[in-house]
Amino acid sequence: MENISQNISYAEATRSNVASKYGLSNSPDAKALSAMRLLANKVFEPLRAWYGKPIAVTSFYRSPKVEAKAGRTGKSQHCKGEAIDIDTAGDNAKLFEYIRQNLDFDQLIWEYGDDKSPAWIHVSYKAGWIRGQVLRAVRDKAGKTIYKAF
Numbered sequence: 001m002e003n004i005s006q007n008i009s010y011a012e013a014t015r016s017n018v019a020s021k022y023g024l025s026n027s028p029d030a031k032a033l034s035a036m037r038l039l040a041n042k043v044f045e046p047l048r049a050w051y052g053k054p055i056a057v058t059s060f061y062r063s064p065k066v067e068a069k070a071g072r073t074g075k076s077q078h079c080k081g082e083a084i085d086i087d088t089a090g091d092n093a094k095l096f097e098y099i100r101q102n103l104d105f106d107q108l109i110w111e112y113g114d115d116k117s118p119a120w121i122h123v124s125y126k127a128g129w130i131r132g133q134v135l136r137a138v139r140d141k142a143g144k145t146i147y148k149a150f
């Protein structure tokens with residue numbers, strides 16, 4: 001299978017520990033694959049070009065079966081190929097701000113971490129649906145994730 005974009009391989013974009021553990025397919029259909037390419041070319045590649053260094057893709061496509069096995073609802077934009085989670089060795093806040101100020105996106109989420117840096121960044125892109133919503137994921141006292149306006 002060809003790459004999703006210049007700097008994201010198909011294997012990297014569909015890698016899933018849950019899929020591997022349970023022998024599940026994590027292959028996107030044509031519509032999800034198209035959405036993945038769009039997100040990669042509209043958000044990831046411009047970010048990568050600006051940053052000038054590799055950016056780890058920690059989660060991209062997740063099939064509905066993989067989501068269900070992981071205890072999620074299956075309503076995530078990851079299931080449609082419209083969301084990607086990325087991480088760097090220490091520059092997450094810098095990348096978050098660059099995306100927020102310079103790129104089109106549907107959602108941008110500062111995932112956990114602290115006030116100085118997110119643990120990772122979630123960003124989504126959907127053709128014709130660019131809300132520019134910026135959120136911060138935190139855990140409440142019971143450990144449940146809640147999303148707050150950034």
